Amino acid sequence: MSYDQNTRVGELLPYPILAQFLDDACNPPYKGVPVAGFKWKPLVNPATRAFLSVSAPNRGILVLSTIPGTGADAVLLPEDVILALDGKAIDDMGYYDDPDFGRLMFPHLVRKNHSPGDTVPVDVVRNGVVTNVSLKLSTQNDHFSLVPENIERNPVDFLVEGGFVMRELAGDYLRAYGSRWRSEANTRLLDFYLSQSAYQEGTNSHVLILSQVLPDPINVGYQHFRDEIVTHLNREPVTGISDAFRIADRDGGISRVRLKSVHLDIVLDKAELEEANRRLSTAYGIPSLRRRAAPAK
Structure with missing residues (x-):
């Protein structure tokens, strides 16, 4: 329960x-909360409705995108118009008439009396034709998000090379800025968090960031960089910390880092990198300059 005084x-x-929830939690394994797996918006503009050939008055919401790895990703397309879900008509603002509670937003249909793995019928308008698809409900897999929430506060994977501390962006990282994190956090990182569907390229796509630079003679001139998005390592594009580990192991270290805000490579002296890493480990009391957990399934 929550209440907004404003x-x-x-x-x-x-x-x-x-x-x-209580029944699920008391009878392991816990299945989780079902999700439909798509992003949407109301469909009230008459011109847009006419363009999409939606003739049903005051009905239908517009599918913007689907979440990779969910059931919606297999059966729905952008610009599909959902008229009904699980046998209930959806109006142009996303509401349906619930027999117990009256007018509710349609996501309640997904969560009510359903579990992940259940299949529900969906009536959609696609290319001007009304059709029916079977949508398999999923559970939200945090690892598949472009910017995971990490609500369980699990230790994050990281890699320190030449004082460059690299990790993946996560929701808890942004919220560490405090109650005003939406205005205090780096705006570039916030954009990736708030507009994930625009950047997501697959279930293994994440945002690698340079969180800070630990001062050392090898990185003089670079020590002001903080909360920067990393696009390339050793001239190779990266989509997460797993790429950083792979490139570092293959090349014997990271000597070139390209940041989204700079568009140029930041270069470290590869010949001095090994000695610098030993020096950094001792100076900052870091037993291991990397943490790599088992890959998520």
């Missing part, structure tokens, strides 16, 4: 959702 809007969690 808007005077309260949010309550319906009892069937709580009952389902």
Whole structure:
């Protein structure tokens, strides 16, 4: 339960959702909360409705994108218009009439009386034709998100090369800025977090960042860089910390780093890199300059 004093809007969690959660949690393995797996927006503009050949009055929401790895990714397309889900008509603002609670947003349909793995029918308008697809409900896999939330506060993988501390961007990293994190955090990182669907390129795509630079003679001139997005290592594009580990192991270290904000390679002296890493480990009391957990399944 929550209440916003500014808007005077309260949010309550319906009892069937709580009952389902408790039943699931008390009967392991925990299945999780089902999700439909797509992003959407209301469809109220008459011109847009006409362009998409939606004739049903005051019905339908527009699919913007699907989340990789979910059931929606297999059966829905951008610009599909969803008219009904699980046998309930969806209006142009995303509401349906619930027999117990009245007018509710359609995501409640997914969570009510369903579990991950269930299949629900969906009526869609695609290319002007009304058709029906079977949508398999999924559970949100944090690892597949471009910017994982890491709500469990698991230790993150990292790599330190020449004082460059690299890790993947996560929701908890941004929220570490405090209650005003949306205004205090780096705007480039916030853009990736808030607009993930625009940047996601696959289930293994993440955002590698240079979180800080530990001062050392090898990185003089680079020590002001912080919270920068890394696009290339040793001239090779990267999409996460796994690429950083692979390149470092293959090349015997990271000597070239390209940042999104700079578009030029930051170069470290490869001949001095091994000695610099030993010096950094001792000076900063870091037993290991990398942490690599087992890959998520």
